[in-house]
Amino acid sequence: MSLLPFFHWLAVTHLGIAMRDSTWAFAIVEIIHLVVLAIFGGSVLFLDLRFMGLGFRSVSAPEMAREMLPITAGGAIAMFLTGFLLLISGPMRYYYNTPFRAKMVLFFSAVIFHFVLQASIARSRTQSDRATVVHRVSAVISLLLWSAVGLSGRAIGYF
Numbered sequence: 001m002s003l004l005p006f007f008h009w010l011a012v013t014h015l016g017i018a019m020r021d022s023t024w025a026f027a028i029v030e031i032i033h034l035v036v037l038a039i040f041g042g043s044v045l046f047l048d049l050r051f052m053g054l055g056f057r058s059v060s061a062p063e064m065a066r067e068m069l070p071i072t073a074g075g076a077i078a079m080f081l082t083g084f085l086l087l088i089s090g091p092m093r094y095y096y097n098t099p100f101r102a103k104m105v106l107f108f109s110a111v112i113f114h115f116v117l118q119a120s121i122a123r124s125r126t127q128s129d130r131a132t133v134v135h136r137v138s139a140v141i142s143l144l145l146w147s148a149v150g151l152s153g154r155a156i157g158y159f
């Protein structure tokens with residue numbers, strides 16, 4: 001199924017035209033995209049370090065997973081909303097952009113993987129401090145996925 005008609009439609013929406021015709025909107029939204037990236041990226045890093053048993057040992061992994069859920073979920077939603085605004089400023093440019101396509105696949109894979117991991121640890125009732133091998137490996141995969149999203153985001157402008 002081709003998304004081409006959807007991208008064509010995005011280009012003629014009021015919001016798409018407003019983002020494209022505005023002098024400052026793209027720059028302002030990209031600044032917000034990067035500021036949210038810093039907050040979201042930091043929260044994911046702290047969480048995955050805890051899941052690997054490499055920090056924040058005074059808080060149990062399930063407790064930290066529960067406490068950080070509003071920040072990581074809110075951050076992922078804010079990254080999507082600001083990213084979508086950047087996208088609709090020039091949908092056809094991004095439709096044919098390979099790093100952008102890779103980023104979308106990586107983004108949704110990272111979201112599913114990370115939140116399944118965080119939710120499963122948040123639900124666990126164990127108070128043990130020992131990071132299991134599954135948690136360690138999953139945390140490493142989560143960090144690699146999010147890093148790949150960031151790198152592909154940076155690469156968009158070069159293609």
Ligand code: HEM
Pocket residue numbers: 030033037040076079080081082083084086087094107146149150151153154155156157
């Ligand atoms: C956690 C997830 C995300 C991360 C880590 C991320 C990271 C980045 C980075 C590092 C840049 C480059 C900024 C620059 O060149 O100065 C960027 C730009 C961009 N991102 Fe994201 N992003 C994320 C999610 C999204 C999503 C979900 C979308 C689309 C729905 C998106 C769309 C874009 C677009 C269109 C650009 C502008 C690229 C350009 O024209 O240079 N991003 N992002």
